[in-house]
Amino acid sequence: MPSDVEHWKSEAYGNEIRDHLFEFAEQGYDSIPDDEHDAWFERFKWWGLYHQRNGQEGYFMMRIGTPNGVLNPGQLRVVGEIADEYARGPGANPIFGESYADFTTRQSIQLHWIELSDVPAIFEKLESNGLSTQQACGDSWRNIVGNPVAGKDGQEVVDAWPVIRDLNEEFKGNDDHSNLPRKWKVSVTGSADGSGQGDINDLAFEPAYKRIDGEDVVGFNVRVGGGLARNEPRFARDIDVWVRPDNAAAVAGGLSALFRDNGDREDRYNARIKFLVDEWGADQVRETLQDEYVDFELETAGRDVREEYTYNTGGGERNDLVGVHEQKDGTNFVGLNVLVGRMGAADVLELADLAEAYGSGEVRLSQRQNVIVTDVPDSELDAFLDEPLLDHYSPDPSPFMRGSVACTGTEFCSLSIVETKNRQVRYARWLKQNADLPDDVDEFHVHLSGCTASCAQPQIADVSLRGMKTRKNGEAVEALDVGLGGGLGDEPQFARWVTQRVPVDEVPGGLANLIESFAAQRENGEGFREFVARHDDEELDGLVEPEETDYEDPMMHNTKMTWYPYADEDGMDASPPAPADD
Amino acid sequence: MTTRLRVLDDGAWLSVDDTRRVSVSELWRVDAPDVCECDLADLVVENFLAVGVDGRTVTARVYGQCIVCGTKSTVEWVPVGRIVDGEFADIDRDGVLSVPRDVPNEPAAAEPERKSG
Numbered sequence: 001m002p003s004d005v006e007h008w009k010s011e012a013y014g015n016e017i018r019d020h021l022f023e024f025a026e027q028g029y030d031s032i033p034d035d036e037h038d039a040w041f042e043r044f045k046w047w048g049l050y051h052q053r054n055g056q057e058g059y060f061m062m063r064i065g066t067p068n069g070v071l072n073p074g075q076l077r078v079v080g081e082i083a084d085e086y087a088r089g090p091g092a093n094p095i096f097g098e099s100y101a102d103f104t105t106r107q108s109i110q111l112h113w114i115e116l117s118d119v120p121a122i123f124e125k126l127e128s129n130g131l132s133t134q135q136a137c138g139d140s141w142r143n144i145v146g147n148p149v150a151g152k153d154g155q156e157v158v159d160a161w162p163v164i165r166d167l168n169e170e171f172k173g174n175d176d177h178s179n180l181p182r183k184w185k186v187s188v189t190g191s192a193d194g195s196g197q198g199d200i201n202d203l204a205f206e207p208a209y210k211r212i213d214g215e216d217v218v219g220f221n222v223r224v225g226g227g228l229a230r231n232e233p234r235f236a237r238d239i240d241v242w243v244r245p246d247n248a249a250a251v252a253g254g255l256s257a258l259f260r261d262n263g264d265r266e267d268r269y270n271a272r273i274k275f276l277v278d279e280w281g282a283d284q285v286r287e288t289l290q291d292e293y294v295d296f297e298l299e300t301a302g303r304d305v306r307e308e309y310t311y312n313t314g315g316g317e318r319n320d321l322v323g324v325h326e327q328k329d330g331t332n333f334v335g336l337n338v339l340v341g342r343m344g345a346a347d348v349l350e351l352a353d354l355a356e357a358y359g360s361g362e363v364r365l366s367q368r369q370n371v372i373v374t375d376v377p378d379s380e381l382d383a384f385l386d387e388p389l390l391d392h393y394s395p396d397p398s399p400f401m402r403g404s405v406a407c408t409g410t411e412f413c414s415l416s417i418v419e420t421k422n423r424q425v426r427y428a429r430w431l432k433q434n435a436d437l438p439d440d441v442d443e444f445h446v447h448l449s450g451c452t453a454s455c456a457q458p459q460i461a462d463v464s465l466r467g468m469k470t471r472k473n474g475e476a477v478e479a480l481d482v483g484l485g486g487g488l489g490d491e492p493q494f495a496r497w498v499t500q501r502v503p504v505d506e507v508p509g510g511l512a513n514l515i516e517s518f519a520a521q522r523e524n525g526e527g528f529r530e531f532v533a534r535h536d537d538e539e540l541d542g543l544v545e546p547e548e549t550d551y552e553d554p555m556m557h558n559t560k561m562t563w564y565p566y567a568d569e570d571g572m573d574a575s576p577p578a579p580a581d582d
Numbered sequence: 583m584t585t586r587l588r589v590l591d592d593g594a595w596l597s598v599d600d601t602r603r604v605s606v607s608e609l610w611r612v613d614a615p616d617v618c619e620c621d622l623a624d625l626v627v628e629n630f631l632a633v634g635v636d637g638r639t640v641t642a643r644v645y646g647q648c649i650v651c652g653t654k655s656t657v658e659w660v661p662v663g664r665i666v667d668g669e670f671a672d673i674d675r676d677g678v679l680s681v682p683r684d685v686p687n688e689p690a691a692a693e694p695e696r697k698s699g
Contacts, residue, residue: 004588037600038590054602162620230592268592415594417607438646451606453592469607469626476609501626501649560607 005104006265008039009139014178017043022467026117029058029578040330046140046178049119050135052112052531053414055563058578059089060114061412063136064126065143065535066365067168068150068161068188069107069372073361079109079128080348082122087130087345089113091564093411095422099345102421103338105405106185107458108136108143109363112412115579117521124362139180141171141256146188146196148364152327153191155318157207157305158218160190163248170249181263182271184256185227187452188220188248193318194309197367200226200460200490202273203255209301210242223283224255228454233494239286242302254293258285287306306490312445312460314529315488319443320368323395324381332381333364333374336390337397340406340421341369350389358384367457369405381522401430403445403462407455410559413564415468418478419565420503424448427508430551438519441499445487445526446511449478460486462528463511464495469558472503477556479503482510484540485532493529494564498540504556509547517543517552531576585665593629596642596662600671604642606630606660610651613659614681618653622678625649631656636682638665639673652668657681 002010010019021044024032032040041051050061050349063081071079072090089112092098102110114122122517126132145296147153150161167186171177177184188205189196198204205220220243220371243251255273264270277285323333336351343351351371355363360375371393377386385395394401404427407413407422427446437444447461458464464483469476479501486495502510522531532540555565562570590597596604610625617623625646632643643661648655660681664671673679 035600038586038588038597054605342616414591414602414605451594467607469609471609471624482598500652558607 002265003137004038005042005268005364008042009179013043014046014140014174017046021047021049022110022120024323025116028318029116032309035479044210046138048136050116051319051457052138052412053410055572055575056089056412057575058115060109060116062119062122062133063104064109064111064112064131064133065136066108066131067144068146068164069148069365070161071365072130073356074352075129075131076363077349077352078125078131080345080352081110082125083348084405085124085446086118087111087113089530090319091567093422094566095425096342097344100342101345101348102408103314103343103365103368103369104342105341105369105382105455106143107145107148107367109365110408117579126563129152131170135178136298138177139182141184141186143157144168144186144188145201145367147191147193148195148323148366149321149327149333149374150190151331152329152374154326154328155193156191156328158220159243160188160196160205161191163205163245164188166249167252171253171256177253178512180256180260181265182268184259184273191306192308193311194313194488195311195318195321195367197227197460197488198311199488200228200357200457201236202227202259203252205234205248205252206306207302208242208302208304210299214530217244219302220248221304222251222255224282225274227272227274228457228459229272230452232270232274233454234278235457235492237277237282238301239282239289240301241286241289242299247296250294250296251289251298254289258288260292262288283456289440302314303485309489312487314445314462314487314488319445320370320402321366322397324369324385325376330378331359331374331375332378332382333371333372334376334381335366335372335396336393336404338393338394339401340404340424342421343371343393346388347393349518351393354387354389354558384385398428399433399437399444400428400446403443404428404462405445405447407449407453409450410562413450415453417469417560418450418480419559420448420450420456420467421503422566423553425549425556427511427551429555430508430549432510434508434549435515436519437515438522439526440525444515444571448488458483459494460488460492461495462487463514464497465507466497468501470501470503472556476558477503478559480507482507482544484514485529487529493533496532496537496540498537499544499546502544502546505551505553506546506548508551509549510544512549513547514543585633585668586669587633587662589630593631596630596633596640598640598663599604601628603670603672604630607650608675609680610660610675612657612681613678614660616655617655617657618648620648620650623648623653623657625655625657634659636661636663638685640665640670651697
């Protein structure tokens with residue numbers, strides 16, 4: 001029997017939801033029938049709107065999909081202005097203030113506390129500036145990711161940006177691909193650093209050379225069925241296909257249609273294509289694609305460059321894109337660290353000013369929740385780096401600041417089990433003061449995800465933290481499972497969950513103990529990932545040693561059952577009413 | 583009068599009449615056979631697999647793990663609330679929750695499939 005969501009989608013979904021959304025916005029939040037909330041909130045996702053969690057009735061998270069994380073000149077200012085004007089609600093965050101934008105691990109932007117009545121005005125402003133929320137969520141093609149500096153990167157094998165633009169044009173609003181069994185995440189990467197993180201996507205195009213008529217032709221190898229969600233992480237499987245950039249849309253559309261027609265619509269848990277690849281195997285995926293979904297002969301896989309991958313690997317030159325890097329046109333891109341991806345609206349606007357003053361005005365977003373200012377000429381570089389804003393959003397941050405990634409958490413998200421963003425800020429600050437990495441280790445990735453949905457990509461970090469609960473002194477408290485040794489690269493590896501249910505106030509001490517052991521016991525300058533690889537789970541569990549320290553966690557209680565964890569009166573019975581329609 | 587019961591948000595919530603009422607991450611002391619070796623499982627609820635009714639009692643099939651011994655299990659039809667005069671009312675989930683003895687519970691190595699909205 002098809003799931004409830006399939007039933008709702010069969011009645012209305014895709015582009016047409018926009019009209020309903022505008023109608024509800026005009027008539028007021030209360031015009032959504034009480035007995036249709038679940039259905040409409042599910043449908044609204046297709047246009048980038050998630051109803052926030054219990055206790056925040058009538059407020060929405062809005063996701064803006066920025067393909068490959070590219071914000072053209074002027075677009076960051078638009079985001080900042082919308083955040084400043086509309087992303088304000090009854091709760092203020094003690095670290096980030098009343099209004100902010102979140103840069104996500106899929107190179108998108110999320111705003112919170114959006115009211116339904118403001119949606120038409122926000123859409124008008126976004127769309128008149130070339131931005132959109134269309135298909136940012138829901139069961140369809142999501143925001144396409146890749147190396148954010150595609151087209152500019154000096155290390156590029158092939159410029160993936162035109163391919164990404166074409167795919168976005170073709171599959172956004174495309175009725176044939178608008179109602180898939182589940183989300184469809186695509187990565188297209190043209191650089192040799194692996195920064196598109198294709199391995200954790202439903203569909204990955206990775207740079208590869210193919211010998212054709214005696215010449216090396218540059219294109220993409222295709223992998224299918226990666227993803228981290230639930231307790232079922234998978235790396236994308238090689239289906240032995242190489243495509244020319246010109247054929248990328250045909251193959252991508254064929255695979256999306258294959259998923260549309262064969263994915264499981266009865267059980268959403270089993271709906272992602274990773275499970276279909278499990279069931280069929282890569283060979284059958286290739287055969288079905290060839291026989292039923294493309295009208296040309298597929299090439300076999302070409303020679304890839306995976307051995308050169310460094311992004312999120314724990315070794316090599318480029319574990320992220322933070323810092324100053326030379327572009328192929330002789331100017332520079334400057335990656336700035338945005339701790340847990342959240343930036344106050346005033347800072348967003350100031351950064352937009354700086355990007356215009358020192359670069360072209362363009363800004364790009366990375367999958368490590370950071371921002372990149374592009375096109376900065378050598379002559380402007382020193383002055384840009386001296387800007388006070390960069391004291392906070394540093395191109396040369398502490399490893400603990402640089403390595404921090406966190407999802408939305410219980411502040412707004414229905415799925416999360418624990419508070420995340422503010423907690424990871426507190427952790428990073430404490431570790432910076434209290435933990436000593438070896439001098440030659442300048443990258444240490446700690447990813448905190450509030451639940452098994454894995455939006456912070458915890459399984460591919462040096463230290464993976466995942467929301468849990470436990471009891472401490474008899475009281476239920478927020479806790480974290482600790483995983484170690486994950487990372488991408490030629491030989492990607494998921495973190496191993498070695499220590500379970502650590503009360504959140506004992507995690508920083510545990511990590512400091514782990515780092516101390518790593519520093520003392522590492523062999524010949526080995527990296528953390530290698531260090532983890534040569535220890536078994538029991539040994540690693542022993543090295544974590546959870547411990548209370550002077551770190552104090554103000555959010556030990558069940559933040560999920562507050563209306564807003566940072567409110568003075570945080571109980572559900574103090575929840576604000578749904579916003580008035582004005 | 584019909585009460586609408588469904589699992590939402592990929593198993594994170596039980597929705598009753600289009601309102602999220604019971605969430606994962608609660609700690610339940612569950613009196614159920616075969617969940618684990620403990621006399622009383624102290625179960626952190628990680629996912630709702632299905633929602634059902636037994637008379638006026640709303641029940642849930644859940645996946646979780648005992649925080650005392652670490653055993654992961656599916657637990658069949660834990661009572662989570664009651665329908666009183668057509669409205670959902672919480673039962674005291676801080677107390678001991680007893681599940682039917684006639685449905686076997688199973689240790690689960692991996693998160694099982696669910697039928698969710």
